[in-house]
Amino acid sequence: MDSREEMAPAVRSILDAARERSGGASRVTVDDARSLPAAVGAAEADGRTPVVAEVKPTSPTTAGETERDPVELAEEMVAGGAAALSVLTEPEHFGGSIENYRRVREAVDVPVLRKDFLLEEAQLDAVAADVVLLIARFLGDDLAAMLEAARDRGMQVLVEVHSADELERAVDAGAEIIGVNNRDLTELEVDLDTFEAVAPAVPDSATLLAESGISTTADARRMREAGADGLLIGTAIMDGDPRENTTQFVNA
Numbered sequence: 001m002d003s004r005e006e007m008a009p010a011v012r013s014i015l016d017a018a019r020e021r022s023g024g025a026s027r028v029t030v031d032d033a034r035s036l037p038a039a040v041g042a043a044e045a046d047g048r049t050p051v052v053a054e055v056k057p058t059s060p061t062t063a064g065e066t067e068r069d070p071v072e073l074a075e076e077m078v079a080g081g082a083a084a085l086s087v088l089t090e091p092e093h094f095g096g097s098i099e100n101y102r103r104v105r106e107a108v109d110v111p112v113l114r115k116d117f118l119l120e121e122a123q124l125d126a127v128a129a130d131v132v133l134l135i136a137r138f139l140g141d142d143l144a145a146m147l148e149a150a151r152d153r154g155m156q157v158l159v160e161v162h163s164a165d166e167l168e169r170a171v172d173a174g175a176e177i178i179g180v181n182n183r184d185l186t187e188l189e190v191d192l193d194t195f196e197a198v199a200p201a202v203p204d205s206a207t208l209l210a211e212s213g214i215s216t217t218a219d220a221r222r223m224r225e226a227g228a229d230g231l232l233i234g235t236a237i238m239d240g241d242p243r244e245n246t247t248q249f250v251n252a
């Protein structure tokens, strides 16, 4: 893991809060996880760009916080053609909650990613999730153990990387769903070149998502041309009409 000094202050604060968050009261087992790779494949077969639309009430790089109901937003995204959803459960910096995750998963029938900054095995037990995000940069040497702990519970894992080195660690740890984040967590700057640089080394067998900074349909096409099986899009879908925005990306 990077030293604290190398991280943006907002990211230091996110990690400090994550270290304080408790896990679930008891171990969770998921026996009905909805498959993210299958949903991505089905959208592709259907002629839709596979979009993982994110319910993201706010973030360190977003002005203000939406007051819209997460379930209403999620239903609009699915109606717009999203193959899957991502729901923030981080409360302090993203306005998310475990309750939002539970309510959204109950309301839709697509796979739902739990988007959080998980550092400890017990934090996996906060809610039964189809897919959890594990960030290679933050987990360092604990990545393989966390991945196994999530799979033991029946959850799929999206391993997020930002560099060739992190990708190598993700592959060594056994990642099968990989997200290349275009947002640099040191400066919080977004650069779509990141995906183009890292994607060629991702094994063909992995389901590969491009994450962050996809603002236009031209960006979406660019990420697809660079090898993305699916696109994880938050801000550009949340900003305005989520159904229309999702449809635009689905038809990109």
Ligand SMILES: O=C(O)c1ccccc1NCC(=O)[C@H](O)[C@H](O)COP(=O)(O)O
Pocket: 010, 011, 054, 056, 059, 060, 061, 062, 183, 185, 188, 211, 212, 213, 214, 232, 233, 234, 235, 236
């Ligand atoms: O989105 C942020 O401001 C942010 C800041 C610090 C750490 C992580 C952050 N985002 C997490 C995400 O993974 C994004 O929400 C996701 O990739 C969607 O990105 P975007 O489409 O650019 O909203």
